[in-house]
Amino acid sequence: DIQMTQSPSTLSASVGDSVTITCRASQIINSWLAWYQQKPGKAPKLLIHKASSLQSGVPSRFSGSGSGTEFTLTISSLQPDDFATYYCQQYISYPLTFGGGSKVEI
Amino acid sequence: QLQLQESGPGLVKPSETPSLTCTVFGGSISSTTYLWGWIRQPPGEGLEWIGSIYYSGSTNYNPSLQSRVTISVDTSKNQFSLRLSSVTAADTAIYYCARSMLTANYMDVWGKGTTVTVSS
Numbered sequence: 607d608i609q610m611t612q613s614p615s616t617l618s619a620s621v622g623d624s625v626t627i628t629c630r631a632s633q634i635i636n637s638w639l640a641w642y643q644q645k646p647g648k649a650p651k652l653l654i655h656k657a658s659s660l661q662s663g664v665p666s667r668f669s670g671s672g673s674g675t676e677f678t679l680t681i682s683s684l685q686p687d688d689f690a691t692y693y694c695q696q697y698i699s700y701p702l703t704f705g706g707g708s709k710v711e712i
Numbered sequence: 713q714l715q716l717q718e719s720g721p722g723l724v725k726p727s728e729t730p731s732l733t734c735t736v737f738g739g740s741i742s743s744t745t746y747l748w749g750w751i752r753q754p755p756g757e758g759l760e761w762i763g764s765i766y767y768s769g770s771t772n773y774n775p776s777l778q779s780r781v782t783i784s785v786d787t788s789k790n791q792f793s794l795r796l797s798s799v800t801a802a803d804t805a806i807y808y809c810a811r812s813m814l815t816a817n818y819m820d821v822w823g824k825g826t827t828v829t830v831s832s
Contacts, residue, residue, distance in 0.1 A: 640818035697817035
């Protein structure tokens with residue numbers, strides 16, 4: 607299985623900050639990486655696929671980068687609605703695997 | 713707009729084999745473009761992919777659960793289902809169904825989730 611490791615696990619930030627979350631894969635996954643946002647009591651929501659492609663309807667303050675084994679999710683100018691937990695997921699091979707999550711809190 | 717809705721038993725006893733169903737609204741489960749999958753999330757924990765199915769019935773399962781999992785599809789009802797045998801407390805989780813692309817296995821549409829609690 608491909609292990610996905612996210613850091614940090616928790617991040618404290620303020621409205622207006624720019625934040626970056628890192629996701630590392632245990633094997634090369636090219637750009638086959640997605641990012642999701644999950645709020646308490648809600649299902650995950652797709653933000654980015656293919657490492658850097660913004661899903662339709664997702665604000666442009668979200669961006670993704672990376673390839674191979676190291677990836678980042680950046681939220682520029684954090685908004686109150688962005689306080690949530692973020693997960694990465696590889697989809698180059700089965701079993702599909704997720705990172706452990708990164709909680710962005712105030 | 714495509715929507716997915718899970719349904720399940722809620723509370724089950726250890727060793728039972730609960731079945732969960734995901735109904736697809738606003739689209740056809742028989743599309744050749746998509747896979748239909750199950751993901752679970754134990755309380756306070758992260759996401760675990762369980763498995764996926766194509767409308768033809770072809771499946772892929774997580775090896776960690778493969779011996780206990782069966783995913784099936786009923787195209788006439790626009791539904792797919794998950795059976796998980798011999799459950800224990802470790803199977804207590806929110807179970808989500810989701811759609812993914814056949815050619816790129818990220819989940820772009822999710823159901824709201826259904827909670828399964830395993831307790832005697």
